[in-house]
Amino acid sequence: MMLRVLVADDQDLFRGGFSMILDAQPDITVIGEAADGAQAVRAAIELRPDVVLMDIRMPNVDGVEATRRICESTAARVLVLTMFDLDEYVYAALRAGACGFLLKDVHRDELVRAVRVVAAGEALLAPTVTRRLIAGLARSGHPVPRLRARLDELTVRERETLGQVARGLSNAEIASELVVSEHTVKTHVSNLLAKLGLRDRAQAVVFAYEAGLAVPGAHSQE
Incomplete structure (x- = not known):
């Protein structure tokens, strides 16, 4: 195409x-x-x-x-x-x-x-x-309570997937980390974006840090 x-x-x-x-x-x-x-x-x-x-x-x-x-x-x-x-x-x-x-x-x-x-x-x-x-997100202070509460809308696997997305990992890399298929990762990403009302992965990264799910410095590649 x-x-x-x-x-x-x-x-x-x-x-x-x-x-x-x-x-x-x-x-x-x-x-x-x-x-x-x-x-x-x-x-x-x-x-x-x-x-x-x-x-x-x-x-x-x-x-x-x-x-x-x-x-x-x-x-x-x-x-x-x-x-x-x-x-x-x-x-x-x-x-x-x-x-x-x-x-x-x-x-x-x-x-x-x-x-x-x-x-x-x-x-x-x-x-x-x-x-x-x-x-910048690290300097912004504590997690936003209303965003952190919204994490409860996600399943355990969706939360894990969101955390990996925040690290900047691709679907293939997330699949390897979580020991699931790439198709399953795509499904989790699609579901969590829909539940949280996010447009794409870029907004998911911002959400994960602002909600306190991801912590700056927790992974070497960050």
Whole structure:
């Protein structure tokens, strides 16, 4: 299946470069470009892309607000690209509905992989972004009581799965950790997202830390 991508960036050089890299792939086609957030929202609603490659700092409507509007109005999955890995952008982008967050110095192969991963329903965060996100959540204080209470809605296996998702593990890695099939993991992930009202794995990571299920520093890869 051909993946349809919309590229939104106010800088011609970046926008053109990303489009060229992605359009060169046999399974990806760039169906449109946008030079600001307002254009990105209009194009997403009109063209219905599978993935929107979204810059954060753009005129008129910034990338965070554009992401929020696109996620509310379409089924497109938003992959944020920025030169800035500051905490506030990570939080804002993820809470607006972004499924992935990468820095603009990403290697072209990583960019292509990221688009495919996000299109497949996975979440993707650059390692430096993940560390900042977790550190920020650690500084936010104690778990939010109302979120912690919602963990009771999950089965034991779903809670275990959520904890592994928060570690950034893939379905295959979670299956190995819990000694179950990958299909079973997919089912658990789907169920816990539905029960908690979460859009995707990126939001599940934030939820797990804010609810106190996952603890920063508990695993070496964090």
